[in-house]
Amino acid sequence: MNFVEYYNPQEIIKITEHRPNPLPDLPWVSTQRWEDVLFLHWPVSPDLLTPHLPQSLQLDLYDGTAWIGMVFFQVKGMRPRLLPAVPFISSYLQLNVRTYVTYKGRSGVYFFRLTVDSILACFLAKTWYSLPFMMAEIKMDSQGDDIHMVSKRKIGKFEERMSCSYTPEASVFHTQMNTLDHWLFERYCSWNMRQGTLLRIDIHHTKWNLQKAAAVIRSNTVTDFLTAKISQNNPIVHYSSAKQALFWPPVKERRF
Incomplete structure (x- = not known):
């Protein structure tokens, strides 16, 4: 099995057999690389998530269960198409x-x-993609294979905090059809609402090169908006060393 990671957009755009949907007709507009990617996934009751979704979106379930994911990574080389990355x-x-x-x-x-x-980056992401990015104080430190991260964001008197360490533990693999891993990772668009309009942002990258990983979560209040302490349960943990992604501009799905 080929676990080569591609970084050249001209190569990436040609690899499409893993996608559930065709590439958009328009050209991609920006690219960025994600490094030391941590994925944490918890199963949750659909009733916890549905109230937080736009009514136009249907919660996707795997064997009747909803999932919430937390993803941490370092972005490198973010740039518009045909332009260099800016320090x-x-x-x-x-x-x-x-x-x-x-x-x-x-x-x-x-x-x-x-x-x-x-x-x-927060301002540009809001401007380019119309996504609700927010500022936080985030730190990352690597010691050998161990990676430590802390994220803090003040919301009034409340501090939204995530602190954990993670380490890849197993060999690299690709997800297989009809598995939970495949269901979680093989997704190539996101939606959000802006001023009553549902927007879709398409992305493209090659299939994830994943590793099973271990994580020690020291604190997590980022998911407390769900009113259930999901972080008390052990998540499914994955790691990916790097992934180059291409982005398309937001398109209007429907106005409400």
């Missing part, structure tokens, strides 16, 4: 909280939280 803007840390949804038969992602540690 102080192109690299930053990011922490996302998401779940899995469908719209008119297409599967994708809905983000509850999108936090970064760069004011400029």
Whole structure:
């Protein structure tokens, strides 16, 4: 099995056999590389997530169960198409909280939280992609194979905090059809609402090169908006060393 990681957009755009949907007709507009990616996934009751979704989106379930994911990574080399990466803007840390949804038969992602540690990256992401990015204080430190991260964001008197360490433990693999891993990872678009309009953002990358991993979560209040302490349960943990992704501009699905 080929576990080569591709970084050249001209090569990546040609590899499409793993996608559940065709590539968009329009050209991609930006690219970025994700490094030291941590995935944490918890099974949750659909009743916990549905109230937090736009009514137009259908919560996607695996064997009747909803899943919430937390993804942490370092962004590097973010740049628009045909332009070079700009220092102080192109690299930053990011922490996302998401779940899995469908719209008119297409599967994708809905983000509850999108936090970064760069004011400029936050502004540009909001401007380019119309996604609700927010600022947070995020730190990352590597010691051998062990990676440590801390994210803090003040919301009034409340501090939204995530602190954990993670380590890849197994060999690299690709997800297989009809498995939970495949269901969680093979998604190539996200939706969000902006001023009453449902927007879809398409992305493309090669199939994830994943490893099973171990994580020690020291604190997690980022998912407390669900009113259930899901972090008390052990998550499924995955790691990926790197992934180059291509992004398309938001398209309007429907106005409400």
